[in-house]
Amino acid sequence: MTVGPPIEELHFSDAPNVSSVPGPRSRELIDQQFELESRVVTYPRSLPVAFEEGRGATLRDADGNVYIDFVAGAGVLNVGYSNPYVVEAVQEQTGRITHTLDFPSEARVEFLERLSSIAPGDLAGNSRLAFGGPTGTDAIEASIKLARANSDGSSLVAFRGGNHGQTAGALSLSGVNKYKTKGRGPYVPGVEHVPYPYPLQQGVSAEEAVERSIRELRELLEDPYSGIPDPIGVWVEAIQGSRGVVVPPREFLPRVRALCDEHDLMLVVDEIQTGMGRTGKWFASEWSETTPDAIAMGKALGGGHALSGIMFHEQFDTWEPGTHKGTFRGYVPAMVAGTRAIEYIEAHDLLAHGREVGELIRDRLRAAGETSPYVAEVRGEGMLTGIEFHDDDGEPFTQFVADLQRYCLDHGLVVWVSGRHGCVIRLLPPLVLTHELAERGCDVLCGGIEALTKRYA
Ligand SMILES: Cc1ncc(COP(=O)(O)O)c(C=O)c1O
Known part of the structure; x- marks a missing residue:
């Protein structure tokens, strides 16, 4: 074909x-x-x-x-503007039905299957997908709820310099101060930020930058006087895109993963910017052979149309129906476009x-x-x-x-x-x-x- x-x-x-x-x-x-x-x-x-x-x-x-x-709508148009293979299917779907809440359809199931087929590492064959609102920040809010549903704890750990979105939970996790000025709060309480390895800015070697991050993260999790009791998860970008494409050394993510395992914390990797093939793998976390517990996806997920969601290990699928929702929880033309985008990327x-x-x-x-x-x-x-x-x-x-x-x-x-x-x-x-x-x-x-x-x- x-x-x-x-x-x-x-x-x-x-x-x-x-x-x-x-x-x-x-x-x-x-x-x-x-x-x-x-x-x-x-x-x-x-x-x-x-x-x-x-x-x-x-x-x-x-x-x-x-x-x-060289911008691609901030990383949305991975298969290019007006890709005929995507446009043709979206036009056909738009003429038939656009909005179906989360009722099943051929298009929805096909998209679920396609997306599951690119699940990395341990998520392959063991993943679940959830859609809430159309934009990346909604996926982050979903991941916070998912972590809460799977833990009795309360605190959240994230990294300085990260950008996770503009809604209250995602903004709380973000380390971008300019988004947080002038009474934007109150923010979600109990969010702690640790340094992300950025050797050039820190003026240290790549090795030392990783050591600093891991040392602080370990201290936060293990020191009974760290002031952050009962964390529920760690949120991290595989590459900090909005901070200026800060690429951590390869050993960083596996060490974060190891600490999460040691402390029974959910590892959420925000792949909203880096996912769907942006970095030459379906997900940037694959470069360091690290499988997250949950992946936040957005931007290019809908083949140029607004769609976001999370992919996570089925063991965490403990929340009740309706715990997380949204009117546009999976806009069908965007799902059709997402399927076509995956097919186009694979075929070419x-x-x-x-x-x-x-x-x-x-x-x-x-x-x-x-x-x-x-x-x-x-x-x-x-x-x-x-x-x-x-x-x-x-x-x-x-x-x-x-x-x-x-x-x-x-x-x-x-x-x-x-x-x-x-x-x-x-x-x-x-x-x-x-x-x-x-x-x-x-x-x-x-x-x-x-x-x-x-x-x-
Ligand atoms: C890594 C990351 N997470 C979350 C977001 C928020 O996504 P959205 O703007 O689609 O809500 C962005 C947006 O740039 C991002 O780069």
Whole structure:
């Protein structure tokens, strides 16, 4: 069976092709948006464009400018924009029935089967799935309830720098202070944060960074004076994406797993950003051969449509019907799209492709870093890459990164900024990015690094 067109046929053929950004129609639409929508809007503030159409790993704006996209809707479009194999099935499903609460259907069962078929490690053949609301943060709330249902304890352990979402429980677990300002609380009580290994920021070796994290975690769990009694679980990202693609050394996750086992704690790995093939495995925790008790999934789960959920070991399926729910607990067109996305990734071997193209991107950036004193580190796994920039004093070079993002946009490449004081360019292109588009995108990015390095030298 042919599973959609080859990846080479998915994109606008002329990308990148831009004249002036923003063009008049983009300006007009942004003005109209800002007149009606809240100040809370973020993306068009640093990328002032109105995107009208997407194809594969390329985007066209309202003025006809065509871009290569290294953002993929923050990691949602793993199989690319408007992938015909996904679109065809979604259109067919949408014409039949869209919303079925959690009643079964052919589409739902097919999706459950497909998703179970990619369950990692011990979860294979022993997993259960649960859907609550449509977005990642809902999956985290579900995981908190699941851990509570399986424990008499009360406290929760998470890691500094983690981003788990915007609802109360997920925000409490998050270590991003800027989301927590000005009376956003009260937060869920009893959440404790321990350091996540980040050798560059900590100024220590990778080994020492892991030791510090594990030492603090162990102390928290074992010291009768730690002030955190009866924890119920540990929440951790396999890679901290929003913090700027902080990739922990491989031994970190297995050691967290071992401590959870020792203390009978549920290990929840947040794979909302890193899952569904983003890092060259279905789940990033597979890189360190660690099987979580529960995996939180979102973003690319619904093949470009809003869908989130948790996959967990069946031994934890102790909660009563209705303990966790939500009106949109599994939107059927998103499930159809999710099934098609898994099939497309498998048929086109996009996990291996993502590993290869991701390495190509990092090699190009490391080469650019050889000639720029401002490139502090290039890191990543598969199609998730972070480039961290420091100034002459070794401090986050926020302005350089903002200028680089704008340079890229003006030259037809969409990239996003993350990390401490915005000092990281985070790249998470669709997995369908071809070698050729990756090279063209890197030409822009590396050209920008070179030009700005000259300007700031
Ligand atoms: C690791 C991680 N967890 C949770 C979330 C929250 O997901 P959502 O914004 O879809 O609610 C995000 C969003 O960026 C994320 O990266």
